[in-house]
Amino acid sequence: MRSLLGVAALLIVGLALSLIVSEYTLRLLNLAVVAAVAVVGLNFAFGYAGLISLGHAAFVGLGAYVLAILTTKLGWSPWLAAVPAVIGTGLAAAVLGYPLLRLKGHYLALATLGLNVSFGIVATNWIDLTGGTNGIANIPGLTIAGHELSGERPFLWFGLAVLAALALIAAVIHRSRYGRAMMAVRDDETAAAMTGINVTRMRVAAFTLSALYAAVAGCLFATHIHFISPDDFSYAHSITHLAMLIVGGEATIAGAILGAVLLTFLPEWLRVLGDAYLAFFGLMTLAILIFLPTGIVGLATRWVRRPAPPQADAAIGAEEASRP
């Protein structure tokens, strides 16, 4: 129920904004929505299963490149190309996940960082396929019933619908036995195994889910900008994704979306700072890690539910009814 309300709020705010803001702000909102899709995905791996991934942008890139290559070289419709782009990226994550996810903590962070750097090297040097540093241009946009989603506003509406649907799916998974198993694995791997949870499989599942969302974000990005190059998916973007999730509030879907929007707009709002922005951003992230370890969403829930008495059973019954 709460997630339905959250998604309704997201759609209403997004729709209202789309009617009043400038074309330039619309473009930023679109980038924020694309980032939000990726970060809601990263939340499966990092927020729920506790896997520190610094290679999320590589999966965004893989989805974007598959779509770009199929549409520009083979003339596929972007709708059709999105299917192998998303499924292929998910498969790649599952195959890479089995050896990679034997690593933990810092080692996993380094390995995924290496993965992201490797992706960049391949995308830069496999010139026949990827166009190298020149990238791939003229990627066709999406069309719905003959209407091309050419303007920023229609694309934003579409992007919001995709984000809303994916956020709802994420909420359902979060509350399911699989969501609980992922969080159990993060909290205590040994105890999770001792409750019959297949730890490796849950890790790979979380990693694969996060890559599927990343690939959708990549497809949105490619069809929105119509041009991609290796720089769009460098490891710096992976770090930004992680920062978005931590600033917004890890392990919450609302936090993932809020963080993505905030960190997309912050550089614009703070343009007056010039190069000092990075210093400000670093200090802000540090302050959030120290004073708000549960992110902006954590702060909000602390304000809303300050005196929380033990809930009556009526509320629990209502919540149960909405369970899958």
Add this chain to the structure above:
Amino acid sequence: MSILRAEGISKRFGGLLALSDIDIRVEEGEFVALIGPNGAGKSTLLNVLTGLTPPTAGHIALDGRDITHASTHARVRAGLGRTFQRGRLFGRLSVIENVMTGVANRPGRSGRELRELARAQLARMGLERFAEHAIGSLSYGNSRMVELTRALACEPRVLLLDEPAAGLNSGEVEDLMTRLRAISTERRLAIVLIEHNMGMVMRLAQRIVVLNFGSRIAEGTPAAVQADPAVLAAYLGEGFSHAGL
């Protein structure tokens, strides 16, 4: 046929022989205590039985099926349960969600059924009112009981308990003993108990296995073990006598 049988279990950590050629068998519904001084290898034996530590040598069979090389989660699904010496609950899940992770082991249960079954398990342990509580808000005694409930929710046939009474007050220990005895008879559940509380061991166990320096030095009924000179020398101390017997 024994529900759990381990034969010739040895475990070597570098130069240290933590377990040396241990045989242990547990019958269906039987209450076995594993005692011995600290460092005797009791927890290591539990880790080997549950697949957290691979043995250097030996075989383990659960209900006649060889599980020596099975993964931990597969052993749990085959009927092996365990609680840990230091409570290990999932801190980001509520009490009932912790229990639901155990209930979810049996396939084909809907989300609603999982919640109802978990609630029933909590009710049976007298913990229903804590169902929606956060783990961090539980008292130490209650968190140990929730961990036991979670292990029982996996519907084990053999339950391994690593010092379940450590840190509990005497009232809580009595409560724990009453529940363990009831569960064991009710479900024909075999229980292997590691415990330093000799009062509890002597009153609950049908059979006691004594380990010292990784070797089994005695095995038998509480009365026989208490009278064994080797056990008195290694662990219980000269002149040990338990009033409850």
